Amino acid sequence: MRYLIIFFLLLTSFAFSQVKVSGHIVDEQGEPIPFANIIFKGSTEGGVSDENGKFYIESEKTYTELLISFIGYETKIIPLKSRNFDLKIELKEDAATLKEVMIYTGKTKKKGNPAVEILKKIWAKKRQNGLSLYKQYEYDKYEKIEFDLNNIDEKFKKKRLFKGMEFVFEKVDTSNITGKPYLPIFINEALYKVYGKNEPIKKSNEELIANKNSGFDTNQELIEFVKQLYVDYNIYDNYLKFFDKSFTSPLSRTGVSVYNYVLADSAYIGNKWCYNIVFYPRRKNELTFKGDFWVNDTTFAIKEIEMNASRSANINWVKEIYVEQEFDVLNDSVFLLKRDHMMSDFAFTNKDKSKGVYGRRTTLFNNYEFEKERDEEVYKPKVFAYEKEIYNRPDNFWKENRMEKLNDDEVGIYKMLDTLKTVRRFKQLYNVGATLATGYWELFEGFDYGPLFSSFGSNDIEGFRVRVGGRTYFTQNDTWRLEGYTAYGFKDNKFKYGVSGKWLVDKQNRIILSAGNRRDVEQTGVSLTTANDVLSRSFASSSFFARGENYRLTNMNLSNFAVDVEPVKNLNFRLGATYKTMRSAAPDSLFNISYLDENGSIQSKIKQTELDMAITYTPGRKPVGYGVERSVSNEGRYPTVYLSYTKGVKGFLDSDFDYDKLQLYYNHRVLMGGFGKLKYFLEVGKTYGDVPLTMLDVVPGNQAIFTVPRTFDLLNYYDFVTDEYAAIHIEHNFNGRILSRIPLLRKLKWREIVGARAVVGNLSQQNINKSVFLSERNVAGNLYIPTKPYYEYFVGIDNIFKFIRIDFVFRGNYMNMPDVTKFAIKGGFGFYF
Incomplete structure (x- = not known):
């Protein structure tokens, strides 16, 4: 013994x-x-x-x-x-x-610094990527994503939150990066085959071969959200994009202005002699890293690099960012990524003992092949790529194909989550989290109540308004969905309702049939772009927090049928037919959408049949899920092009007007390196034919105290009405680049914003004469048409308490309009990194 x-x-x-x-x-x-x-x-x-x-x-x-x-x-x-x-x-x-x-006060010199001289040679010999030197390429990729609760201590384990789930703490381990205890709670593994070509046009496609999750088998939205946090990057680029921000790379040509470099060591790595260079930030609060890299002495290609984001960097909810890459350097011009590891410590505060979540992604690359001829179809991303067997590969498959063996903790996550799913307490916590994320509460299997955030509202016509609604929801990949709601106004004493249904009839081309009916009070003066979605958001009930009166509303009864087709990924075609009847919701003395017919008689009710066609192109977008409804994990990071044509059909179903409307917009957001991010939106449109007020193009005002995208903060509803227009919205967020250099403001981590918006347009005399509302304005001398561009500009502070934004908006012209607002302070809320 x-x-x-x-x-x-x-x-x-x-x-x-x-x-x-x-x-x-x-x-x-x-x-x-x-x-x-x-x-x-x-x-x-x-x-x-x-x-x-x-x-x-x-x-x-x-x-x-x-x-x-x-x-x-x-x-x-x-x-x-x-x-x-x-x-x-x-x-x-x-x-x-x-x-x-003493001379350099802790900062390294640039001239004569051997580390900087080596850095210059890296710039001279760097390549975009070793893969770019080949006409075709392909390789295998293994990706592992993990979540871990960190800073686990005995006090934390005894919290009532974990009553009945104490067994999860059996898997507590210690991080090899921070040395802190952590508890693995989620793991996702994926195997891909990647195909790419560089000539004549660059194309690439990632084919998912296998996917395995711990506990949440069908939650592609969670998985894709994590993947978007850890987007692919090239360490040789001047700027590295993490968490929607541009960090200056230590290998950047501008690196010497934000980093100190020190030649620390030299040694053999494998059979190659390499230099070790340490780098660290020159100033606090900038998006920079600290760490070191090993670079070969002849090819000046990076062999290994490790770096941590500076804790003082202006980024929310992330206490630490750790990046590690290893390369196989084949020759003077070819370097291939072998292993990429990134870990982030998500937490509410930067304190050492604050609890949070580690998010880790490990990616390995193998089996590179070059110049292998492939059919063109291999390089095209598929519209529908969901196959059930991909998510149900046997354990033997994973043992044979993993590029990195799971450790005991990672193996244990699968077993722990399977057990945890059977615990009632865990199910309750999971449902609460899902409700906060989606706005819907699961009443029973297959049906969700909501959206909760639209349950109450108010306006000058309905008074206090209550709304009750719900949707069918069995899984994220449902091929059909029904939604509906009913609402009641305590001032007009009327019930309203809406109901719609969608059906994915062809998965390969994403052919979707949709139909519905809505009878409600609407604010039609909040969008230039025509939208006939039955259950789209209504601004009529948003007057809990608003300036001025909100009575320019319309009683709308709208029925719609549409077909959507996506023959090519991210290229969507929509054909629709709509029939609607409209009346003024307010007394004629306050607001009137009536029109004069051919005989000069006033008609208070409008009946209209419309056919519409729209094309939406969103290159680079990554939709999540394969059902009739999908979310987008990287919304706004890539451009959107939208073109629509609407045809009014007179006589069909007793329709009143024949007209044509064309509209086009372009929306994009650009990360501009160390200078922040720029967002801009361009839109043009024209209506052909003589039509009443509700068919014209109303410049969208915003009477709410909160910012609303693509509206004008200092305009009231229906201040400007056009039948041809052009509009631009532009905004730049400096991400704290200026305020971070002011000592007294640096710790607040505020971010400065500047922007402007403008619109120019025209309105024909025929359309002025046809509308009672516009004719009365014209007679009174209060009809304003933005033939001279109307504009607003603003400055703002973002990231107040990490989620509040305040804009100070100034009016540029048209100061003599009735009830003019020359200045306003607008607020906003958001989750920002």
Whole structure:
């Protein structure tokens, strides 16, 4: 028995022989030394201390000494045991370099700096990607995404929140990056075959071969959300896009203006001699990293790079960002990515002990092949790519095809989540989270109540309004969906309702049939673009928080039938037919949509049949799900082009008017490196024919106290009416680039915004004469047409308390209009990184 115990102890010591080290690096006065280089002596494994001089590193190998160095200080070597926590390491100033440190006040020089000279050679020899040198290429890709609760302690485990779920804490482990305890809660694995070509036109396609989730088999939305957090990037680019922001790459040509570089070491990695360069930020609050990279001495291609985002960077909800890449350098011009790992620490605060969630993505690449001829169809993304067997591959398949073996914790996640799904408490918490995310509450299987946020409203016609609605929902990939609601106004004492249905009849080309009917009070003056969706959002009930009166409303009875087709991914065609009747919801003395017919008689009711066709092109968009309804994980990151044609058919179903309407808009958001992000929206349109007020193009006003996209904040509803128009909205968010340089404001992490919007248009005399509302305005001298462009401009502060935005809006002209608003303060809410 004694020998058995000794053998067990020896076995245990070997099993845990890896070295773990954490500590705090200070100078002789006890002040922290940020961005010091820490490395296991005799290896290339190590890291860099953070802004407060703290660090944590570990290795699977056994090392006995740790080497710590920083410019201007003597290099220090300390002995190690297998566990070395909370070390306090003091560095002494190096007399030989003290003068240089004093001159540059801790910042490295650019001229004569060997690290910068090496960096210049990297610029001279860098390539966009080794793959770009081949006409065709293909490779296998394995991707693993994980979520972990972190900073788990005994107090946390005993919270009532986890009553009945205590077994989950059996899998608590320690992060090899931060040294903090964490609990794995989610894992997703995916295998892809990637095909690409560079000539004559660049094309690429990622074919999903297998997918495996822990616990949430059909939740593609969650998985895609995580993937969009960790978008692909090229370390050689000047800017790296993470969390919708542009971080300056340490290999950027502009890097010397935001980074300090130090040549720290040189050694063989494999059979190649490489230089080790440490980099760290010159200033706080900028989107930069700290870390180091190893670069080959002849090809000047990166072999390995590790980096952490500066904790002081202006980014919300993310305490740490850790990036690690390894390359196979084949020759002077070809470098291929071998492994990419990224970890983020999501938390409400930046405090060390604050609890949060680790999000980790590990991607491995293998089996590269070049110049292999393939049919053109291989390079085209499929409109419908869902196959049930992809999500149900057997365990043997994964054992054979994983490029990286799962550790015990990761294997345990699958078992833990399967068990957790059977716990009633967990189901309740999951449902609460789903409700907050979607706005719908699952009453019973297959039916959701909501949207909750539209349950109450108010306007000058209906008074206080209550709305009750719901939808069918069995899975995210339902091929059909029914929705409906009923509402009641306590001032007009009337019930309203809406009902619609959609059916995906062809998955390969996404042919969708939809139909519905809505009878409700509508605010038709909030959008230039024609929209006949039966259950689209109504602004009529948004007057809880609004300026001015909201009585320019219309009683609408609308029926619609449409066919949508997507023959090519992200290219959608829509054909629709609509019949609607309209009356003024307010007394004629307040608002009147009546028109004069051919005999000069006033008609208060409008009956109209319309046919419409629309084309929407959204290149680069990544829709989530394969059912009749899909969400978009990267909405706004790519351009949208929309073209529509509407034909009014007189006489059919007693329709009153014959007319034609063309509309076109273009919407895009551009990340502009270190200068923030620019959003712009362009729209033009023209209506042909003599039509009443509701068929014209009303310039959208915004009487709410909150910002509303594509509206004019200082206009009232129906201030401007046109039959031809052009509009532009432009906004630039500097992401705190200016305010972060002001000492007293730096800690607030506010972000400055500037923008403007303008519209120009015309209105024919025939259309003025046909509308009672416009004719009365014309006689009174209050008819304003924006033949001279109307414009507004604004400055704003974003990221107040991380989710509030305030805009200060100024009117540019048309100061003499009735009830004019020359200045307004608008608010907004949002989830921003």
